[in-house]
Amino acid sequence: MAGVSINQARKDFGSVSVLHGVSVEIKDSEFVVLVGPSGCGKSTLLRMIAGLEDISGGEISIGERVVNGMLPKDRDIAMVFQSYALYPHLTVAENMGFSLKLKRAPKDEIASRVNRAADILGLRDLLGRYPRQLSGGQRQRVAMGRAIVRDPKVFLFDEPLSNLDAKLRVQMRTEIKELHQRLKTTTIYVTHDQIEAMTMADRIVVMQNGAIEQVGAPLELYDAPANIFVAGFIGSPAMNFIEGELRGGEVPILDFGFAQLPLSSAPATAIGKRVIAGIRPENLVLEENGLPATVSVVEPTGSELHIFAAINGAPVTAVFRERHDLRPGDRIGLGAVPGSIHLFDVETGLRL
């Protein structure tokens, strides 16, 4: 096993730059998720680690070895693809043992390693089948089995759950996490789904437009997003943003013009500035003298109540754990849980 060190990695396609020098240190046996909207460069970065894309600049090391220019097979990695990429003409066992066969491993060693991986993933009864005879979840497991059999230093996952239905996705999420806890192989996992990132990662790398926005543990990102992009991207439903002015005084006050909200604390340097206030939906509470809002849609999920409302015309989402009898058109007051408001600079978008 080994860590992965990415140092100022750049990728250009002709004159177009898609990765502008990103650096991340991934520790041995860590589960790191690269997350971001499509086109942010996360898959390109993963493919550069795998050796499927050239590295235009910078350096990528796996363990102690710099792998720039090294062939994928020499990098000691295994990759799981979005479409699973199982060889349709080979059985499950042959698919899983393919890389060992190429290395001319002895037959009984291939068999024992395939069987061990099949046991881990519950594929023992499917070894003789062809991929087309398997369900989506089973194919996904075979793709992971193919990776496990190689016993690589690093697992690379490229959106492996995108082709599965919602229920199976949740189940496979847990399975992959359990697998990692069991094998402790360094894992780099690419997804556009922030819930996958939050639930699976030891650390998340949030990317946008070919650059890293923030790196941190899931709850670090959730509790202290470094900028508006990360704040809006992590968390579902997404964080609410309202622009206002920060006023000083005995208690700092957020002045929205049509209403005001007292803050428990605010950075002194930001007093008097225009700011964007970010409030997570679950941090909103019903309060008679809170911000005036009009309910537009009510969505009970059973465990929670999602309210879509408008504050001074701006859309706001609130999530309540307790049940309220609310209807579209109702006028309510919304307040914030003390200390839960995030402040961002209007110009730079950075956290204040």
Next chain:
Amino acid sequence: MQPDAPRTFAPAPRVSVARRSATLSTQTLVLALVVLLIVLNGLPFVWGVLTSMKSEQDLFRFPPAFFDFEPTLDNYRRVAATGFLGNMLTSFAYCIVAVFFVLAIGLPAAYAFDRYQFPLRQPLFLLIVASIPLSIGAAALLIPTYIYFARLGLTNTFFVLPMIYAAHQLPMTIWILKGAIESIPRELDEAAIVDGVSRLGVLRHVVLPLSRPALAAASILAFVGSWNEFVAGSVMVDSPGLKPIQPLVYSFIGFFGREWGPLTASATLAMLPILLIFILFGRQFVAGLTKGAVKG
């Protein structure tokens, strides 16, 4: 059992009920057209086979007899006596060698055209597609080809015809195989590369097994095209032993009138391998051409 691999990727075709009933009248029309085509194509064939089994007297009887004659194998004996069967073997060898080279060159070429980016890729491929009809109407190229080959001392050799046949059939083969390779997901190439094969290994371990139906279709087309070739076969070689069969069939149209019996007998013999191939491999042929194998 070999899995029918590319099926995994092809979506099932859907025909709505409304569309099915709307096509009823069109279906009748298509059926009538097919029957007409079968009669038009089948009649000379049946007539030829029947003629090949007629004796000299039955041949020139008037009014002509369709089935009312004593069948005889005399014509076949006469054809065999000229060494025709040996030339059939020669022709067969030419075609097999041509098919081998067509596939050996066509598969990597098709793979490169589909998977690699290189300068002039698009114009080069257009040139290949454009040369498909050119190779069928190769008579136009005969004089320059003959002059070049004669200067290089390649005429009247055992390898000249397989070479020409391979060249003729290559464009069509590349076109068919490229269509098949297009339908193989690139992620499979990448998975195999991560698993430890080279680009050539991808060709062997992934592309080759997955394009088998298209390879079969391309082989059949190349074989049939080479087997039926006439012009180059009659010009490029002179030695009787090197002659392919198509010009030999023609040789029964002699100086002193047409020998209909041996002519039709040799033509029937020349058709046999083609018939055999389509009876044996007809299914694969259609599958290879329809399963996303042929795309522009």
